Amino acid sequence: xxxxxxxxxxxxxxxxxxxxxxxxxxxxxxxxxxxxxxxxxxxxxxxxxxxxxxxxxxxxxxxxxxxxxxxxxxxxxxxxxxxxxxxxxxxxxxxxxxxxxxxxxxxxxxxxxxxxxxxxxxxxxxxxxxxxxxxxxxxxxxxxxxxxxxxxxxxxxxxxxxxxxxxxxxxxxxxxxxxxxxxxxxxxxxxxxxxxxxxxxxxxxxxxxxxxxxxxxxxxxxxxxxxxxxxxxxxxxxxxxxxxxxxxxxxxxxxxxxxxxxxxxxxxxxxxxxxxxxxxxxxxxxxxxxxxxxxxxxxxxxxxx
Amino acid sequence: xxxxxxxxxxxxxxxxxxxxxxxxxxxxxxxxxxxxxxxxxxxxxxxxxxxxxxxxxxxxxxxxxxxxxxxxxxxxxxxxxxxxxxxxxxxxxxxxxxxxxxxxxxxxxxxxxxxxxxxxxxxxxxxxxxxxxxxxxxxxxxxxxxxxxxxxxxxxxxxxxxxxxxxxxxxxxxxxxxxxxxxxxxxxxxxxxxxxxxxxxxxxxxxxxxxxxxxxxxxxxxxxxxxxxxxxxxxxxxxxxxxxxxxxxxxxxxxxxxxxxxxxxxxxxxxxxxxxxxxxxxx
Numbered sequence: 001x002x003x004x005x006x007x008x009x010x011x012x013x014x015x016x017x018x019x020x021x022x023x024x025x026x027x028x029x030x031x032x033x034x035x036x037x038x039x040x041x042x043x044x045x046x047x048x049x050x051x052x053x054x055x056x057x058x059x060x061x062x063x064x065x066x067x068x069x070x071x072x073x074x075x076x077x078x079x080x081x082x083x084x085x086x087x088x089x090x091x092x093x094x095x096x097x098x099x100x101x102x103x104x105x106x107x108x109x110x111x112x113x114x115x116x117x118x119x120x121x122x123x124x125x126x127x128x129x130x131x132x133x134x135x136x137x138x139x140x141x142x143x144x145x146x147x148x149x150x151x152x153x154x155x156x157x158x159x160x161x162x163x164x165x166x167x168x169x170x171x172x173x174x175x176x177x178x179x180x181x182x183x184x185x186x187x188x189x190x191x192x193x194x195x196x197x198x199x200x201x202x203x204x205x206x207x208x209x210x211x212x213x214x215x216x217x218x219x220x221x222x223x224x225x226x227x228x229x230x231x232x233x234x235x236x237x238x239x240x241x242x243x244x245x246x247x248x249x250x251x252x253x254x255x256x257x258x259x260x261x262x263x264x265x266x267x268x269x270x271x272x273x274x275x276x277x278x279x280x281x282x283x284x285x286x287x288x289x290x291x292x293x294x295x296x297x298x299x300x301x302x303x304x305x
Numbered sequence: 306x307x308x309x310x311x312x313x314x315x316x317x318x319x320x321x322x323x324x325x326x327x328x329x330x331x332x333x334x335x336x337x338x339x340x341x342x343x344x345x346x347x348x349x350x351x352x353x354x355x356x357x358x359x360x361x362x363x364x365x366x367x368x369x370x371x372x373x374x375x376x377x378x379x380x381x382x383x384x385x386x387x388x389x390x391x392x393x394x395x396x397x398x399x400x401x402x403x404x405x406x407x408x409x410x411x412x413x414x415x416x417x418x419x420x421x422x423x424x425x426x427x428x429x430x431x432x433x434x435x436x437x438x439x440x441x442x443x444x445x446x447x448x449x450x451x452x453x454x455x456x457x458x459x460x461x462x463x464x465x466x467x468x469x470x471x472x473x474x475x476x477x478x479x480x481x482x483x484x485x486x487x488x489x490x491x492x493x494x495x496x497x498x499x500x501x502x503x504x505x506x507x508x509x510x511x512x513x514x515x516x517x518x519x520x521x522x523x524x525x526x527x528x529x530x531x532x533x534x535x536x537x538x539x540x541x542x543x544x545x546x547x548x549x550x551x552x553x554x555x556x557x558x559x560x561x562x563x564x565x566x567x568x569x570x571x572x573x574x575x576x577x578x579x580x581x582x583x584x585x586x587x588x
Contacts, residue, residue, distance in 0.1 A: 044385075047385065049385075049387035057346075103339075104338035104339070104342060111420070111494045111497075111498075111544070111548050112548015112549050113545065113548070114420075115420035115545045119420075119542045209398075210398040210402060214399070217391040217395070218392065221392065266403055266405075268399060269399045269400065269403040269406075272402075276395070279392060283383050283384070
């Protein structure tokens with residue numbers, strides 16, 4: 001082991017494997033990447049990237065309200081996001097243009113609330129860094145004690161995805177066909193949005209709003225260029241997400257060590273850069289336009305075999 | 306409320322509302338809400354980068370929002386638009402995070418770029434706002450017909466030689482310019498709310514494109530004036546009122562549509578039918 005560590009010396013700076021923030025970062029980042037991959041694959045198939053991103057911003061209203069009330073920000077995020085997801089579904093327009101507009105309206109109103117709460121935070125409770133903390137977060141500042149909560153929420157979102165998998169896949173590809181086959185499409189849609197709300201809250205609070213969208217969309221979009229099968233895509237996306245997160249953490253740690261005074265590149269930027277590099281590499285090497293999961297019959301064939 | 310130091314705020318907000326009403330009509334019509342959120346929100350990275358190398362924030366915002374528009378269009382050639390937009394905003398925010406880590410004095414600035422500090426607009430910011438706003442409005446009116454046709458009936462537009470991709474890129478650049486104009490004076494949230502709330506309401510009241518655009522400008526003006534007045538009186542952030550009123554605009558429009566459909570049940574046209582007809586007529 002010592003010789004391997006010595007060989008990797010130039011690539012992995014000393015102390016990487018013994019640093020406690022790095023340990024927590026690797027574990028939490030791994031959990032979040034896997035959950036994001038499972039939920040994100042469907043976000044892309046269903047064309048709900050805007051909702052997926054919007055929830056990470058919408059949650060800041062809940063997070064800043066929680067700061068004001070003195071409860072953990074995670075609870076504020078989850079409550080706000082579940083309410084917002086419910087509202088989006090309630091407005092529920094099935095044409096994509098109308099749905100994006102509904103998402104935008106909920107986002108605008110929520111950001112208005114966030115503006116109010118953040119203002120009150122800085123005015124009354126003297127938490128000056130609130131804006132930056134809630135918006136950006138850092139994977140290195142998570143305390144070890146939140147890991148169990150994160151794991152429980154992650155398992156909840158994954159369980160929902162396993163339960164919903166088949167009806168969700170069918171109704172994502174063909175709403176009419178799923179409805180005709182007796183799938184409760186509306187209920188499945190609500191269940192999915194709830195899973196998305198939990199997954200996004202989880203990642204936005206632990207690793208920041210930027211990374212939340214990066215891990216939700218990036219790996220899944222990359223995977224769906226490589227395979228047309230939803231199940232395989234989820235697995236590939238999970239691997240890409242975990243690898244990108246860990247490489248990003250390593251890069252952030254190394255740049256801090258190289259620069260001497262701990263002035264490295266921020267970890268969120270590093271992970272985003274790796275995720276984006278993966279996407280570009282795969283996107284440029286696969287010539288065809290993504291046809292992803294195209295025909296309902298392919299899905300049904302996929303499900304019955 | 307109309308004291309000297311408030312004059313700049315009223316002027317800036319009025320210009321922004323007029324341009325947002327015009328550009329927003331097409332934002333809603335084309336379903337570009339995500340881009341209208343992504344460009345203003347991501348462009349703050351440009352302002353952060355500009356302060357780092359010591360150029361004006363306006364230049365940084367301009368460069369970043371135009372680069373963002375080009376990135377969305379470029380990625381959009383190989384992926385669906387929403388995925389391209391999501392990846393672009395993530396990249397822009399990631400760069401913003403990198404730039405912010407190099408300075409220590411930027412936190413209050415972020416709040417004002419995101420949520421707006423319209424009361425702090427200075428006199429010399431009005432000139433660029435007017436100039437860029439005029440370019441946006443002019444661009445929309447010059448390409449009004451092809452843009453309208455490709456927004457409503459893309460197939461008809463293609464058949465007449467109007468390339469959908471080119472119109473997409475053109476409109477993304479218009480949103481980028483609108484961002485550059487609005488973010489320094491009113492913030493990302495405010496311009497986003499004004500780009501979608503008032504036009505969505507306006508479209509519920511009329512299906513004639515030009516009337517809807519005029520109505521959208523009127524609603525945007527009322528929304529932003531009311532928000533500033535109440536913000537001034539209550540001492541609460543203006544972003545809160547614009548966000549709330551923008552959503553109320555939309556709710557009002559939806560309510561009106563529902564009420565009208567109830568009155569003459571069954572015989573209503575599909576939404577956009579008249580728009581399509583008049584677009585094809587003028588195109």
